[in-house]
Amino acid sequence: MTDVIRVSPDNPDPAAIARAAECLRAGGLVAFPTETVYGLGVHALDRAALRRLFAAKQRPATDPLIVHVAAFESLGPLVASVPDAARALASRFWPGPLTLVLPRSAAVPDEVTAGLPSVAIRVPSHPVARALIAAAGIPVAAPSANLFSRPSPTQASHVLEDLNGRIDLIVDGGPTTIGVESTVLDLSRGTPTVLRPGAVTIEMLREILPRVELSGSPPTGDARMPSPGMLEKHYSPRAPLTLFEGRANAVLQALITAARAARAEGKVVGIIAADDDHGALTTLGERDPRVLLRTIGAEAAVETIASRLYASLRELDAAGADVILVRGFPAEHGLGVAVQDRLRRAAAGRIVIV
Ligand code: TXA
Ligand code: MG
Numbered sequence: 001m002t003d004v005i006r007v008s009p010d011n012p013d014p015a016a017i018a019r020a021a022e023c024l025r026a027g028g029l030v031a032f033p034t035e036t037v038y039g040l041g042v043h044a045l046d047r048a049a050l051r052r053l054f055a056a057k058q059r060p061a062t063d064p065l066i067v068h069v070a071a072f073e074s075l076g077p078l079v080a081s082v083p084d085a086a087r088a089l090a091s092r093f094w095p096g097p098l099t100l101v102l103p104r105s106a107a108v109p110d111e112v113t114a115g116l117p118s119v120a121i122r123v124p125s126h127p128v129a130r131a132l133i134a135a136a137g138i139p140v141a142a143p144s145a146n147l148f149s150r151p152s153p154t155q156a157s158h159v160l161e162d163l164n165g166r167i168d169l170i171v172d173g174g175p176t177t178i179g180v181e182s183t184v185l186d187l188s189r190g191t192p193t194v195l196r197p198g199a200v201t202i203e204m205l206r207e208i209l210p211r212v213e214l215s216g217s218p219p220t221g222d223a224r225m226p227s228p229g230m231l232e233k234h235y236s237p238r239a240p241l242t243l244f245e246g247r248a249n250a251v252l253q254a255l256i257t258a259a260r261a262a263r264a265e266g267k268v269v270g271i272i273a274a275d276d277d278h279g280a281l282t283t284l285g286e287r288d289p290r291v292l293l294r295t296i297g298a299e300a301a302v303e304t305i306a307s308r309l310y311a312s313l314r315e316l317d318a319a320g321a322d323v324i325l326v327r328g329f330p331a332e333h334g335l336g337v338a339v340q341d342r343l344r345r346a347a348a349g350r351i352v353i354v
Helices: 014-025 047-057 072-078 084-093 127-136 155-164 202-208 248-264 275-284 302-318 335-345
Strands: 001-007 030-033 039-043 066-068 098-103 118-122 169-172 181-185 193-196 243-246 268-275 289-297 323-327 352-354
Touching: 001 014, 014 030, 014 039, 014 127, 030 127, 030 155, 039 047, 039 127, 039 155, 039 289, 072 084, 072 118, 084 098, 084 202, 084 352, 155 169, 155 302, 181 302, 243 248, 248 268, 248 275, 248 323, 268 275, 268 302, 275 289, 289 302, 302 335
Parallel strands: 001 169, 030 169, 066 118, 098 181, 243 323, 243 352, 268 289, 268 323
Antiparallel strands: 030 039, 098 118, 181 193
């Protein structure tokens, strides 16, 4: 069975951290909070433990893991070289929600890198994650602590929902603050490229590295031609999710029309929108039990929207939504780019552009 230990997010009890650290050193699977989402930690150099982690998450072995370390100085044994760009970015953004993909050393098992010549590394800033990694004294590989293709967990109850009985321990440090996974920046070949947008935004990266490019999700305005990776089911609720993008008024009208059509078919309709949309959406009937409305923050408050996004997807699943309709949020810059990326992936091609 999976044990849960509660700790203070700011000042975790050293005895609790010591127990979790010992479990990691012994090859156990330990979920813990980071500033982005909960990670499922495992000894990054223990091949048998790594294989148990892939089995517990039902994750394909072709998907590489991020190695979490306590400080920049811990990179040495894991990488073949440290590019100057990595040094500059680390001194500005570590500890924090930035993952760097670097040329790997021979010490990193293929289970971590999925056989790639590179390894992804980050230094998380959450006090619980920092204390745990420091106490363990080992590099900790940690994917998000969800079953493969489910939304990442932003609170301990999400981890239990997916992994109860499949992992050893959950360190419950309350809800995470950022709510979407770290920015992944590839520095291992050619032009530095953002493989996954996150809270360290492209604008912030360009202040240090002007040449950074964005890949992985279609650029804004070109959503009709998703790149192949976008069609992959990922970050998804159980109910099929449709994303509505375009001009704000037209988006709400299209979403309301789709909600009415689904309701007419007898479906329970989950809706994710901004606080600002509440008035327009009341036309669907506030008391109708077949309409589950979640407004997850003001349109302008992208940090709030990001922090509540995954929990709202899980809530709508748990409440029995047959379909989920989501309005696109402003995505021109900043964290909005990451929110749009996760929603497009969750939609797995079901994107309506109006
Ligand atoms: O915020 C986060 O990054 C969270 C917390 C727990 O740290 N972790 C996380 O891990 O989101 P995961 O496994 O769910 O996502 C890791 C991402 C994947 O998209 C994977 O493809 C990419 O990092 N990645 C890992 N190693 C890579 C490599 N060598 N080259 C390119 N991409 C890599
Ligand atoms: Mg993940």
